[in-house]
Amino acid sequence: MQRNRYFVWTVGCQMNVSDSERLESALQGVGYTPAEQAEDADFIVLNSCSVRANAEEKIIGKITDIQRIKRERPDTKIVLWGCMVGPNNQSIFKKKLPMVDHFVSPSAVDEVLALAPNPIYQLDEPALPVADWEVPPVNVHVPINYGCNMSCAYCVIPLRRGKERSRPMAEIADEVRRICARGAKEITLLGQIVDSYGHDLPGRPDLADLLEHIHDTPGLVRLRFLTSHPAFMSEKLLHAIARLPKVMPDINLPIQAGDDQLLKVMKRGYTVAKYTKLIERIREIVPNVSLSTDIIVGHPGETREMFERTLEMVENLRFDKVHIAAYSSRPGTKAGEMELDPALAVEHGEKQYRRIALERLQERIITERNEELLGHDVEVLVEEFTKGKWRGRDRNNKLVFFEAEGNWYGKVVNIHVTETRPWWLGGDLVGEALAVGAV
Numbered sequence: 255m256q257r258n259r260y261f262v263w264t265v266g267c268q269m270n271v272s273d274s275e276r277l278e279s280a281l282q283g284v285g286y287t288p289a290e291q292a293e294d295a296d297f298i299v300l301n302s303c304s305v306r307a308n309a310e311e312k313i314i315g316k317i318t319d320i321q322r323i324k325r326e327r328p329d330t331k332i333v334l335w336g337c338m339v340g341p342n343n344q345s346i347f348k349k350k351l352p353m354v355d356h357f358v359s360p361s362a363v364d365e366v367l368a369l370a371p372n373p374i375y376q377l378d379e380p381a382l383p384v385a386d387w388e389v390p391p392v393n394v395h396v397p398i399n400y401g402c403n404m405s406c407a408y409c410v411i412p413l414r415r416g417k418e419r420s421r422p423m424a425e426i427a428d429e430v431r432r433i434c435a436r437g438a439k440e441i442t443l444l445g446q447i448v449d450s451y452g453h454d455l456p457g458r459p460d461l462a463d464l465l466e467h468i469h470d471t472p473g474l475v476r477l478r479f480l481t482s483h484p485a486f487m488s489e490k491l492l493h494a495i496a497r498l499p500k501v502m503p504d505i506n507l508p509i510q511a512g513d514d515q516l517l518k519v520m521k522r523g524y525t526v527a528k529y530t531k532l533i534e535r536i537r538e539i540v541p542n543v544s545l546s547t548d549i550i551v552g553h554p555g556e557t558r559e560m561f562e563r564t565l566e567m568v569e570n571l572r573f574d575k576v577h578i579a580a581y582s583s584r585p586g587t588k589a590g591e592m593e594l595d596p597a598l599a600v601e602h603g604e605k606q607y608r609r610i611a612l613e614r615l616q617e618r619i620i621t622e623r624n625e626e627l628l629g630h631d632v633e634v635l636v637e638e639f640t641k642g643k644w645r646g647r648d649r650n651n652k653l654v655f656f657e658a659e660g661n662w663y664g665k666v667v668n669i670h671v672t673e674t675r676p677w678w679l680g681g682d683l684v685g686e687a688l689a690v691g692a693v
C-alpha cells in the first residue's frame with residue numbers, strides 16, 4: 255500500500271465541508287494523497303456533526319465500520335473531529351471509542367494536520383479550502399467567524415464550537431484573493447451568525463465593511479453569505495447588499511417558529527412582529543431579494559395552536575425556501591431537559607405530521623413563486639455538467655438546468671425560463687451575460 259494516504263469523511267453543515275476541504279488541501283500540501291476508501295488510508299479523519307441525533311448515529315456507525323482497519327493495521331491513525339467533540343465529553347468518548355486515536359474540536363484544522371504521521375513537506379502558507387486544484391471550483395466557502403455567543407434552547411453549537419471568534423479582514427481578503435486567482439468565481443462567506451462578524455475585532459468592522467473590502471477582488475464574480483441571525487441584520491448591511499453588484503440578493507434568515515411564546519422558550523430574542531418588520535424592510539431595500547428561513551417543528555412545548563401560527567406566518571411571508579427540521583433532542587441543552595417532561599415533549603408521529611404539513615404548504619408557495627419566472631430571463635453561474643445538462647444557480651440561488659453545446663463551466667449566462675418546478679427551473683440558453691467581475 256502506498257504511504258501517506260488520507261481519507262476524510264464529512265457529515266454536517268457547510269462549515270464542516272469547508273473545514274474538511276481546508277484540511278484536505280493542507281494534507282496535500284504536506285505530501286499526502288487522497289485514498290478512495292478508508293481501507294487504503296493510513297490517516298483517517300471523521301469530521302462529525304451533533305446538531306441532530308441521526309448525524310451522531312451516522313458517525314458512530316462509520317467508526318464501528320472502520321474499527322476492523324485498526325485491528326488489521328494498528329498503525330493507521332484515526333481522528334474524530336468536529337462538533338461531536340466538546341470540551342466535556344472527550345473522556346467519555348475515549349472509553350466508548352477506543353479505536354479512535356485523537357479527538358479534535360471543530361474547525362481546528364492545524365491541530366488535525368499536526369497529527370498526520372510522516373509529513374513530507376512543511377506548509378509555507380495557510381492552506382486554502384479546496385483540495386483539488388486541477389479543476390478550479392466555481393463556488394468556494396470561506397469561514398469568516400467561528401462559534402456562537404447566543405444560547406438558543408435547542409442548540410448544541412455554542413457548547414461545541416465555543417464563543418464567537420472573527421477572522422481578521424486582511425486574512426480573509428488574502429484568502430479570497432488567492433482562491434479567485436486559482437479560478438473560483440463565487441465566494442460564500444460562512445459563520446454560525448455571519449452577520450455578527452467583526453464585533454470582537456479591533457475597530458469593530460462589520461459584515462458590510464468586509465463585503466465592501468473584498469468586493470473588487472480580481473476574478474470574483476459573486477459573493478454570498480450564510481447564516482444570518484435576525485438580531486444582527488443591520489440597515490447598513492442591507493444597503494451594502496443593494497449597492498454592491500457582486501453581492502447576491504439572497505438571504506437566509508432563520509425564524510425557527512411562528513409563535514411568540516415558543517420563540518421566547520427557544521430564546522431567539524425576537525417576536526414574529528419584529529421579524530416580519532425586518533422582512534418587509536429587507537424587501538424594500540434589496541430589490542428582487544430571495545429569502546429563505548429555517549423552522550423547527552415539534553420543539554418541546556410547541557402545541558398544535560402554536561404550530562398553526564407557524565403555518566400562518568409562512569403563508570404570510572412567502573419565503574423562497576424553508577429548511578424544515580423535526581426537533582431532535584440534544585443532551586446538555588435547555589430543550590433537551592424539557593423533552594424529558596412528557597407534558598412538553600411532542601410525540602414522533604405529531605412531529606412528522608407537522609413537518610409534512612409545513613413541507614406541503616411551502617411546496618405550494620414556491621411552486622406559485624417560481625411560476626412567476628416563466629418567460630423571464632435569469633442570470634446563471636454555471637457550476638456543473640451532469641446527465642447531459644448544464645446546471646447552475648441564478649442570483650437568488652435557485653437551481654437552473656439547460657442544455658447547450660460547448661463548454662459553459664464557470665461562465666455567467668442568461669437563461670430564458672421555459673419550465674418551473676418547486677426546487678428547480680429549466681430553460682434555454684440566451685447567451686453569455688455581461689457579469690461584473692467575469693473578466
Ligand code: SF4
Nearest residue numbers: 402404406409411446
Ligand atoms: S444562533 Fe442559536 S441556533 Fe444559531 S448557532 Fe447560535 S445558538 Fe445555535
